[in-house]
Amino acid sequence: MTAIKHALQRDIFTPNDERLLSIVNVCKAGKKKRNCFLCATVTTERPVQVNVVKVKKSDKGDFYKRQTAWALRDLAVVDAKDAVKENPEFDLHFDKVYKWVASSTAEKNTFISCIWKLNQRYLRKKIYFINVSSHLLEESVPSGENQSVAGGDEEAVDEYQELNAREEQDIEIMMEGCECAISNAEAFAEKLSRELQVLDGANIQSIMASEKQVNILMKLLDEALKEVDQIELKLSSYEEMLQSVKEQMDQISESNHLIHLSNTNNVKLLSEIEFLVNHMDLAKGxxxxxxxxxxxxxxxxxxxxxxxxxxxxxxxxxxxxxxxxxxxxxxxxxxxxxxxxxxxxxxxxxxxxxxxxxxxxxxxxxxxxxxxxxxxxxxxxxxxxxxxxxxxxxxxxxxxxxxxxxxxxxxxxxxxxxxxxIKDFFEVAKIKMTGATKEGKKFATLPRKESAVKQEAESLHGSSGKLTGSTSSLNKLSVQSSGNRRSQSSSLLDMGNMSASDLDVADRTKFDKIFEQVLSELEPLCLAEQDFISKFFKLQQHQSIPLGVHSPGVSENEHRGKDMIRQMMIKIFRCVEPELNNLIALGDKIDSFNSLYMLVKMSHHVWTAQNVDPASFLSTTLGNVLVTVKRNFDKCISNQIKQMEDVKISKKSKVGILPFVAEFEEFAALAESIFKNAERRGDLDKAYIKLIRSVFINVEKVANESQKTPRDVVMMENFHHIFATLSRLKISCLEAEKKEAKQKYTDHLQSYVIYSLGQPLEKLNVSIFLNVILMQSIGEDSSDSQEEEEREYIPSLHGREAGVPLDNIFEKLFAFFFWQVVWHSMQDEFIRQYKHFEGLIARCYPGSGITMEFTIQDILDYFSSIAQSH
Known part of the structure; x- marks a missing residue:
């Protein structure tokens, strides 16, 4: 480490007029194998500047270069990490925190001790040393590193001195003259020692040989000593004079120090006064x-x-x-x-x-x-x-x-x-709702569900026709004749050219508009008030948090602000939910079908409010009201089912299209128009399933109980009506029920046709049957007398045997709602029997020329003439 220190002093710090006082080998924390040196230096010129310099080897590794330097006055904190255990890590807090790991704990301690002494000697601002042992801050820096720090002269000469150029040249010449100077240092040193002894001896001999010069020299030395004594006397007098001057200068220095201290205090006092005046002085305005x-x-x-x-x-x-x-x-x-x-x-x-x-x-x-x-x-x-x-x-x-x-x-x-x-607003809405209802009711004296029913019936065999209307009641099943139906339907249409059903539609449409207007007026009112409360009372404001600082209280403040907004809205609009519930109850009382409109409208407004803020007052209130609307809707469906179950038939009346079948058609048509593209379509589909199953069950129940109208007629008329309704409305969730209705209609139509038509060619059928038995017993041939006998049993279409039964059958059918389709099916069945008997005659009497006295065209004309005559 000493060699590195000398090299750094020579190559880096001497050219910059700096002296290296302490050095530590370090690397950045977490980044091993990239070592560098931290050096504590002072300048050789006054005023003295103390620096911490980072020195790093060059990329080629052949020399060191100065990388970064920090002034010691910028150092705020020295953190040694642990004051008890040995730990090579330490932090230096300059403009940011630098984390280092020293190569050894001893080097780290020496470096920190040097920094502490430099701080004590040169800096007024004190550096904070944390996690540093107290005795370490009192130790002296190792020799060679603290000569200037421990109180010596800053300009004292270091223990190491460079050779000048002449000395280097002499050493090189001397080493060139000795071959072993490099290869054998001990021999070279021994040689130099012998030569030094020779030179010392020569010097002594030369001195002894020059005794005269020595005496002269000694005399000169005596005179010099005398002069020195005189100089010492003068110096003593000068020293006394300087001592007096020194005391005066000390007094002046102390006075200057006090003046400087006073000026410093005045500047600080002025700064404090300016601070208080600038920050605590409120303008008169x-x-x-x-x-x-x-x-x-x-x-x-x-x-x-x-x-x-x-x-x-x-x-x-x-x-x-x-x-x-x-x-x-x-x-x-x-x-x-x-x-x-x-x-x-x-x-x-x-x-x-x-x-x-x-x-x-x-x-x-x-x-x-x-x-x-x-x-x-x-x-x-x-x-x-x-x-x-x-x-x-x-x-x-x-x-x-x-x-x-x-x-x-x-x-x-x-x-x-x-x-x-809001109460006045809802009162107006209620008046408009009830007024609309009364206005519609004054044109119709029948109950709400009484309406003229018009239906087109299509035959499964390809023929179709327009069916007459029928009128049904909610509370009593009464099947009327075609004449009564015509008169009643025409009387309704004469009332302002509007049927009772049309009046219901008008009322419901007006109710839907009123209900939508109520929600459309309430929604912006609540949103505007909520927005105002948030802005005016600053309920969602929070203090700004510096970037990068995590504060869990921000979201908590936001939640607290939203809760307070919601509580204020509940207090301010406390009457909204009760008034909405009262309005919904009124609408349901006026017409239970209004619950369909309310369910769709309320669901849409709830969905819109939840998209804005799921926890807002508006969203919560409308959601609560939506629950009430859904209950009313479910109650409406339950009432429809109960009405079906409570239907009673009159023993003296014939049964046509059942009232709840017509009501289901009305309900489905209304629901499809209301729930088009609605969010709550699933609720309607569930209601459809419940209603249609109840319709199926109760149609069969009424058909079984009917005494005046055959069961097959009740079943085929009503299931054909259900099938036509489902085919027209195209309700996807009722596809299976539509197929079932079609199958029931077809089965009961076929059963009724066969039962009603019977065997119009009964006599011919018996004769041919006996002839077939006879031919099977005696062979295929038959006598001419038998053929003539058989001709007597071939009926005429225009004869009484065939015509009277068909007229009677048609008279019965004409009283039914579904007579056209049934009459056409009977015609087809008659033709089928005709073709069957023609085949039997051709088989039993081949080549005899025996045929029916009428053709298929005669059958078609005859059926048509009977229908037209009625």
Missing amino acids: HIKALQEGDLSSSRGIEACTNAADALLQCMNVALRPGHDMLHAVKQQQQRFSDLREQFARRLASHLNNVFVQQGHDQSSTLAQHSIELTLHNHHPFHRDLLRYAKLMEWLKNTDYEKYEGLTRNYMDYLSRLYERE
């Missing part, structure tokens, strides 16, 4: 604004805001140690406190008056909104109050008690104001 400023004008509010901010800065100034003990500072702080209390009281009183005044202004305009389905716009009120937002923030930071008082007063007053407005 600000004081006047706080005491007398106009809080009703924009200019006065701005002046008061600036004055309040200036006052807050003065009160929050970070005083230096000892300032709080000054009487003037205490007086100024008390004055600031009085100003703050006075202005806070004046501000709170003014804002309370503003709340009351604004409320009176709004109450005067409330009457004009009482007949309109609109809510009063509070934007002007909010706009005027937001001018005081910065003052509210100031009040929150300086006098939280008054801030809380203003908050409570605002909630109390606004809750009463909003309660009046």
